Amino acid sequence: MAKRRNFPLTALLIILVGALTVGPVLMLIIGSFSEGIGTVGKFTLEKYKSAYSDPTLMKTLSNTLIFTLGTASFSTILGALLAYLNVRTNMPFKGLFRILPIVPMMIPHVLFTAAWITLLNPTNGMFNVFLQNLFGLAKAPFNIYSLGGMVFLEGMLDLPVTYLVMSPAMHSFDTMLEEASRVSGASNAHTLRKITLPILKPSLLATFTLAIIRSLAAFAVPSMVGMPGRIHVLTTHVYRIISVGWSPDYGKAAAIGLIVLAAAITLVYFYRHLISEGSQYVTVTGKGYRPTIIELGRARYPVFAFSGLFFAFLVIIPLATLVYMSFLPYSMVPSARAFSMMNLRNWKTVLSNLIILRAFKNSAFLAVFGATITILLSIFVAYVIVKIKSKSSAFIESLSFLSFSFPGMIIGVGFMWFLVRTPLYATIWGLLVAYAGTYLPYGVRPLRSAFMQIDEELEESARVFGASFLRALRDIVIPLLAPGVISAWILTACMFIRELSVSVVLSRPGTEVLTVEIMKLANDGLWGQVAALGLIMIALSTSLVIAANLLRVPLSHAES
């Protein structure tokens, strides 16, 4: 009975989710064999020939390799270290670690990157100038427009995620395994090398893979830091094909994009294999004894200072820089003169710019309306996955997680080929469809676990005690589901406010969004306006996060 009634729902969802996830991929493949965006159908290999004979491609590939591996190593080591310090030592002020996972929800990547550029660029970066004055240096000591700078910034941006993935591994680590090594006669260092690291290896490898996937898809840092320094990676390479020069070549972009997509899908497959139960070490755990907390003794405060440094890098320094810059006419080291020159001009300019005001309207619309539609779709998908266990619901599950591996930039090109054939092209609705398709997994995941938490017996007992199906839905299921839905909605809204890589491909005059406008202001070097506009954005996302806190919904960060 139930099955038959739900069949149309399942079929409808397969079509919808399929169109949103497989659709752009198919169009990307078709597009790569097509002449131009208007002439789908004429088969040609020209795009591949020109894409892969491009002399700059080799350099781009090697940059990508260094950038992704460097970022992944940096963020994995740091994330593991911070997780270790939080879980296994008596470091003071551990409350700090609770804000780490929600930092990326509040500070968009573009703004974090912009703040660090104003500090560390080689011409007038404030920290550089400060050091030059202090030590009488002729040359700026730091150049953010370098591979090292990119690795530092992207590594910091991935830190909350690597920390989140490593934390449970540290929690579930049975410390008796280390103690057994110590009483067997091995020193601390030997134990670390022979026991601790080998046992953590699967988790470390999974974290490392995830960091590679993220840095491969990264766009804010490569475009704002890499491009001025002429260090191109695959995402910016694709971006240049569609944005530089007079005729954007979407076919060539698709031809390159497909290998990036293939690499990302392979990595995600590998990642899911790594986190599956079979490849993690499962051990018997003793009951009762609390895990040994390492007494840091006199090292407590130095260790805190060490971890505090990264919180400063991630939150305090960028925020302070943005606030300071937003009141200045041009960037200068803090001084009496600088403070006397402070005014509200940047704020006024930004808020009287008609394009920016339109971007505000568009971003707000996408956040509120886009999140609502995405979450509505996610509720149905999660319901079908959890409650109707059939072959087609398993199919929907894999469909809805497909776009988890999609680099936004590449799938943006796919959507371009897709939307150009529909009346949605160059409308705000087009952006909305692309957002929903790309970020569907982030909505489905928390809702799936929300549904799984509602034990069927809770619903059944309501039926037994006389409630109708709808009554049980209203009295039992919906109230229990509500916190999960609100939490997923806020997460999605925050994600849509800071969305950059899909928008940068699809945004057109009339459908401007805030992040893309910030990037344009940054390209023009209008850092004061970037700062003012950015602070307004941060205030928007932060108020959403605070609202979540006031409503007491758990913000499980879904990006891992």
Place this chain on the structure above:
Amino acid sequence: MQGTVSVTNLTKTFVSKDETVTAVDNVTMSTPPNKVLTLLGPSGCGKTTLLRCIAGLESPNSGEISIGGEVVWSGAKGVSLPPERRNIGMVFQSYAIWPHMTVFGNVAYPLEVRKVPKAKIEKKVKDILKLVQLSGFENRSATRLSGGQQQRVALARALVAEPDVILFDEPLSNLDAKLRESTRKELRLFLSDLSTSAIYVTHDQVEALTISDDVAIMRDGYIVERGTPQHIYLRSNNPFVVDFIGRANFLEAVIKSYEDENHAVVSCALGNIICSAPAGLAGGTSVTIYTRPESFEIVPSSSPAVENEFKGTVGNVLFAGEAHEVELKVDGVDVLAKMKLQTPLKRGDQVRLQIGREWCRALDPEKEEA
């Protein structure tokens, strides 16, 4: 006190949430060489903490610990050897078998870190695996073993480097009841054959009684009583120990007179009976006497009167598998007795019962309030 492990005035406190908990409270004890000492007590009595202090996995606040004659920790002398320099072996509650190594790798590890030559390692590991009946499992991944097998790998690893003492931290608590019983027997045989010194921590009294040469009962961080398993079970005068080990009937009684130095006539619900009692209590002293449920015997109705005989009325008879648990009413007082299944008893029967003078004991009134 001399022994393989000597602990002198050891104190260990924990601070949690502004509250100081004294887990080990000024404990002094030593283990006889080549014997098994068990630390037995309810959870939170400090037994595991004491064991971990000996292993070097916890740092005491004050006192001294020596192993094999060498001081390994001393507050006064400022000595603190890390675990790896104490020459100990340990079997953990979770076995702590390293999941990324084979059985051979796990067992060979203590020898490898001691830089024993390779050929010798192979021989010793082979021998010890034979001893624990795991020959042929050398290359098996350590996690692909049953609970009992993992337990034996843990034992082999603890034994292989011939440590001064082996520490056991509730090693059987992760096994199911049936396996626990057989492993307990095996372990007892190993330990007596090998004649190594061992300290064994458990909260399971049957385990403690079967495995050890010596039992120390712990409570609130200190040792309440120490003795052989027989002494602890049958001849303790300490109310906490009697209550903790096994089941007991406690009866109010008054000392009337002494039969000899260790036996007194008391008056209680069972009538005037002779029981073991601490020497030198004055006539008229109120005491508590206890009996174990399994120590009553039925006196046939045809038999002449015997020592310590009393009459009871059978109440509920519960079938408990190995025996009947019989609730008796004796002069208005409830007494629990365990009777052989062959004994035909039913509710309402009047029975003659007897308790041997060695099987009922008066508690030391000085320890009663504890």
